[in-house]
Amino acid sequence: MKNLRTYLPPILWGVLAIAVLILWFRPNPNTSVAGPSEPYPWEVAEQAGLPEAVSGQTIRALPLPDTLYFAGERVPLEDPDVRERLDRELHVNTFFHSNTIFLIKRANRWLPQIAPILAQNGVPDDFKYLAVIESDLQNKVSPAKAVGFWQIVKATAKERGLVVTREVDERYHPLKSTEAACQYLLQAHNRFGSWTNAAASYNIGQYGLDKRLDEQQVDSYYDLLLNEETKRYMLRLLAIKLIMENPETYGFFIEPEQLYYPEETITMDISEDVKDLVGWAQARGVTYKTLKRHNPWLRQKDVKARRDGKPWVIALPAYAHEPIVATDSLSSD
Structure with a gap:
């Protein structure tokens, strides 16, 4: 008897291959892709207490206040x-x-x-x-x-x-x-x-x-x-x-730990010209990036002393410290 492949057209082999794959990867009817206890999105919204206007799959118009x-x-x-x-x-x-x-x-x-x-x-x-x-x-x-x-x-x-x-x-x-x-x-x-x-x-x-x-x-x-x-x-x-x-009236439920809070800082003064703020920051235990995060008003990597004689007040994270060396070599003479 000749090999069966000789008599079956290629398209039939393709159909058979697809059928085998379908049977092989068929999901178990007793299991759910999402899991048996996983609620639908609109059920989550209802459980969270979202107002009707912004919960579920239907978006409704928001009420306006009577007085404002x-x-x-x-x-x-x-x-x-x-x-x-x-x-x-x-x-x-x-x-x-x-x-x-x-x-x-x-x-x-x-x-x-x-x-x-x-x-x-x-x-x-x-x-x-x-x-x-x-x-x-x-x-x-x-x-x-x-x-x-x-x-x-x-x-x-x-x-x-x-x-x-x-x-x-x-x-x-x-x-x-x-x-x-x-x-x-x-x-x-x-x-x-x-x-x-x-x-x-x-x-x-x-x-x-x-x-x-x-x-x-x-x-x-x-x-x-x-x-x-x-x-x-x-x-x-x-x-x-x-x-x-x-x-919450408008559907914004943000947990306290998800909010942004003021960061604990200390202040240090700059009363002289500083030619290198990168080094000035590093000498105090912080990066230049952190210095700029707390003082975005410093626009360059150097700063001149104020003309009115007052110091620039610099905010730094609480862990910053005064330079270990007695004399700040990063300031101009």
Whole structure:
């Protein structure tokens, strides 16, 4: 009898091979790929207590508050335009999940440090959310060269007492730049008599807002016809305020250990020119990277002494130490 392969066409051999593979890799009907006790995603959401609007496989519209205030001033939610603009920003920022999660994490580190500075300067606490929408609480640089948490341009920084040189740019200092922002906001409030208008002017400028209020013969930001960016500005600020004050209402469940916290630091002074900040940091037991993490306002690998005779105050991690050598050979004579 001739070999069976002689009589079977190649295609039949292919069919037989596939059948064998299917039988070989067939899953056990008594087992589950996910495991017998593993719940479905929507069951996890329900067990976690997620609100109906953001749980399960169905995404529902978020409710708007009946009343809302910013810096003690009532938001006119009875105005359909204002209400719909808030509705948009609330949904955009709620469902922009990854970005908003990191805003909440960073806010836990920075807002408790920013809030006391606002209070000391007589600026309402709600303005801490302005830093959030300006920069996501990061030292960003805008296309217009506005810098830092508060997005301050160079000319304004110098007007408000911040040092901006080749080696140092205090716009990158989150707390010193907060002081400068307070000066601006107080001036804007004195000009407009409204914290809402003061906040809006932070985006469009005091002159720009004043001009539009005069042209359109109104007194309130909410009554102005504005460009898209400024039209959304205050409503995004309000949406972030709502989400950060009530994160679980909008589906953000972040465990305390997952938040970012202020890091324990000590301070050391620099009163002389330092030609090599890499070596200066290493002599104190830290890396240059760590030095820059805590002092992003140092812009070069060297720094000159302040002209006013005051020292530069440098933040370092708690484990840093004074140089072991008696004389700091890294400073110029």
